[in-house]
Amino acid sequence: MGYTQSMTDHSMFINSSEGSFTALLVYVDDIILAGNDKEEIARIKQALNHTFKIKDLGDLRYFLGLEVARSKEGIMVNQMKYALELLTDTSLLACKPASTPIDNHEKISSSGGIPFIDIQAYRRLIGRLMYLTNTRPDITFSVQQLSQFLVKPTISHYTTTIRILRYIKGAPSLGFFFSSNTFAHLKAFCHSDWDTRSDSRQSVTGFSVYLGNSLIS
Structure with a gap:
């Protein structure tokens, strides 16, 4: 056709x-x-x-957990309903919010620590957080770090995952805003650290691509 x-x-x-x-x-x-x-x-x-x-x-309003709201100013996309369901399922809807998704001074490692017994629960939680990164790039690094320990998670890893949920509790409606008043100009930024992964000595690279003022990748 x-x-x-x-x-x-x-x-x-x-x-x-x-x-x-x-x-x-x-x-x-x-x-x-x-x-x-x-x-x-x-x-x-x-x-x-x-x-x-x-x-x-x-008109598009809801699709696979993504909520879409339109106005003259632009289009807002978030996963608020999905985020609130995640907090409800983990009994954290009434928890005290955290100001950041991860403690920058905390070194996440696979060595040491008390093993977390319910491995399947940890994997499901990380999987659900991965889907939330579709509209929450602010938690992408934290989830990426914790997703490396799906085979043998520790209680410390699980505790750090709970901190991400507490951070989400602070603003569950955050998402992407695509402005209708922007220039069709592409901008890209990237950054990397230097072999800070204590287990593998690998670097972590991040990037962001904007169309005008709208984050698209």
């Missing part, structure tokens, strides 16, 4: 011509349509409905 599969994301299909751009994103039986051509969007929805009998839910 005129759509080309993206080489960088095989779940996304693009229809682009002069002055018209439409993107179709698929996850199992959920679909997001976005673009600047209302006639094309109406055409593809009609074609999909003819084949699959789809249900049009209107």
Whole structure:
């Protein structure tokens, strides 16, 4: 139907011509349509409905745990409901918030420490935090550090994970804001430390890419 599969994301299909751009994103039986051509969007929805009998839910508000709010100023994307469910499931909804996701003076290591018995619970918790990093880059480094100990976590690792949850409690609605008043100018920043991983002596690299003032990667 005129759509080309993206080489960088095989779940996304693009229809682009002069002055018209439409993107179709698929996850199992959920679909997001976005673009600047209302006639094309109406055409593809009609074609999909003819084949699959789809249900049009209107403007995007919720998708796979992502909450979307639109205004004249731009688009806000967060995972507040997901974050609150995570705090509820771990009985931390009423906990005292932490000001940072991790103690910068604490050295996380695989050596020493009392083993944490419920390994599966630790893995599930790290997995759920990984999904939250879709809209919370502020916890990405902390989660990345703790995800290296899924085989033999210690009580110290679990305690540090709880600190991340306490940090999330402080502002569960944080997320990305994509401004409608910004310039289409790409900016990229990167940084790395120097072999600070005490176990492997490897460096950790981080990067951020902005479209105007909006963080996109």
